[in-house]
Amino acid sequence: MAQGIWIFAQHKTGSLSNVTYELLAAAKKLAEAKSSEISAVLFGAGMDDAAADLFKYGADKVIYYDSPELEQFRDDAYANLLADLVKKHEPEILLGSATFYGKALFPRLAALLETGLAADCNGLAVREDGTLVATKPAFGGNVWLTVTFSEQRPQIATLRPKVMPEAEKDDSRSGEAEKPEVPSDLVQSKINVKENVGGGEGSINLTEADIIVAGGRGLKAPENFKLIEELAGALNGAVGASRAVVDADWIEYSHQVGQTGKTVNPKLYIACGISGAIQHLVGMQSSGTIVAVNRDKDAPIFKVANYGIVGDLFEIVPALTEKFRAELK
Numbered sequence: 001m002a003q004g005i006w007i008f009a010q011h012k013t014g015s016l017s018n019v020t021y022e023l024l025a026a027a028k029k030l031a032e033a034k035s036s037e038i039s040a041v042l043f044g045a046g047m048d049d050a051a052a053d054l055f056k057y058g059a060d061k062v063i064y065y066d067s068p069e070l071e072q073f074r075d076d077a078y079a080n081l082l083a084d085l086v087k088k089h090e091p092e093i094l095l096g097s098a099t100f101y102g103k104a105l106f107p108r109l110a111a112l113l114e115t116g117l118a119a120d121c122n123g124l125a126v127r128e129d130g131t132l133v134a135t136k137p138a139f140g141g142n143v144w145l146t147v148t149f150s151e152q153r154p155q156i157a158t159l160r161p162k163v164m165p166e167a168e169k170d171d172s173r174s175g176e177a178e179k180p181e182v183p184s185d186l187v188q189s190k191i192n193v194k195e196n197v198g199g200g201e202g203s204i205n206l207t208e209a210d211i212i213v214a215g216g217r218g219l220k221a222p223e224n225f226k227l228i229e230e231l232a233g234a235l236n237g238a239v240g241a242s243r244a245v246v247d248a249d250w251i252e253y254s255h256q257v258g259q260t261g262k263t264v265n266p267k268l269y270i271a272c273g274i275s276g277a278i279q280h281l282v283g284m285q286s287s288g289t290i291v292a293v294n295r296d297k298d299a300p301i302f303k304v305a306n307y308g309i310v311g312d313l314f315e316i317v318p319a320l321t322e323k324f325r326a327e328l329k
């Protein structure tokens with residue numbers, strides 16, 4: 001019988017990502033309701049320290065594959081390995097993060113296991129009968145879906161980054177880690193990663209950022225993106241963008257927020273010169289506080305904004321930057 005709650009731990013060159021701590025917090029809530037154990041699964045190279053950390057943040061067991069072959073994320077190999085572990089251990093629930101990696105990995109995994117996937121969820125709970133129930137927005141956030149699972153196990157769900165507080169560290173916790181040999185037939189991949197291109201020195205990961213300042217076509221020209229970068233810098237935030245400016249080559253795709261870009265969930269999202277097309281809104285409307293700067297008082301972005309500033313961004317954005325620099329010095 002399937003039992004236990006698993007999380008798939010994400011890391012960056014051996015340091016656990018914030019989303020992993022969020023998953024452990026989500027798993028803890030479910031584990032308490034079900035009186036189950038939490039196991040964390042981790043793939044990578046040089047993973048001993050990260051595996052030990054997983055115990056400190058709430059894992060009862062850790063299973064990890066540690067091999068230079070797994071240094072780079074490759075969704076086909078990772079999915080094959082994870083599917084194999086799931087078949088051997090039969091967890092009841094498997095949680096991952098709806099990050100770039102999770103969005104590539106989990107649909108593949110669900111297909112391999114012939115089970116369902118509740119993707120990009122905002123909430124997870126267990127029903128009286130112990131089964132998982134996930135909630136997620138759909139149709140541009142106009143409706144909320146409650147997702148339950150049929151007979152197949154595991155019940156797989158991916159959680160949006162930043163919808164859960166991170167698990168707290170307890171240095172006294174430890175446990176027994178399993179570090180099996182990597183099955184060589186399953187690690188084969190059709191993907192050859194040549195280079196990992198980061199977001200540039202000092203840049204902040206959009207999906208993990210607490211503050212995002214985003215720019216759109218209202219900026220008029222690529223060189224004006226520096227206004228957005230300056231405001232983001234003053235707030236120690238990340239830079240986001242609409243698709244219009246990414247398509248125009250004003251900024252790299254990794255900054256794009258929305259349906260075909262990233263889903264973000266910061267505490268504060270400042271949209272400057274962005275009209276608020278539905279494809280942009282689906283990627284940012286669950287942000288804690290939304291501030292919009294637009295000279296068109298009827299721009300749709302104001303429908304989701306908590307604070308709206310109607311005016312010229314070329315006056316307002318530098319004024320905000322100056323004010324925040326002075327206040328946050």
Ligand SMILES: Cc1cc2nc3c(=O)[nH]c(=O)nc-3n(C[C@H](O)[C@H](O)[C@H](O)COP(=O)(O)OP(=O)(O)OC[C@H]3O[C@@H](n4cnc5c(N)ncnc54)[C@H](O)[C@@H]3O)c2cc1C
Nearest residue numbers: 216217218242243244258259260261273274275280295313
């Ligand atoms: C399948 C599909 C997927 C898509 N995916 C995405 C996605 O992931 N992300 C995304 O963003 N879009 C996406 N889009 C595109 C989306 O429909 C919009 O075209 C896009 O979001 C518009 O970008 P924008 O708001 O920057 O530009 P515009 O719609 O042109 O808006 C510019 C805004 O700037 C304001 N403005 C102009 N000058 C000033 C000024 N001086 N001061 C203040 N305000 C000013 C204007 O009033 C206007 O509201 C997608 C579209 C499709 C069809």
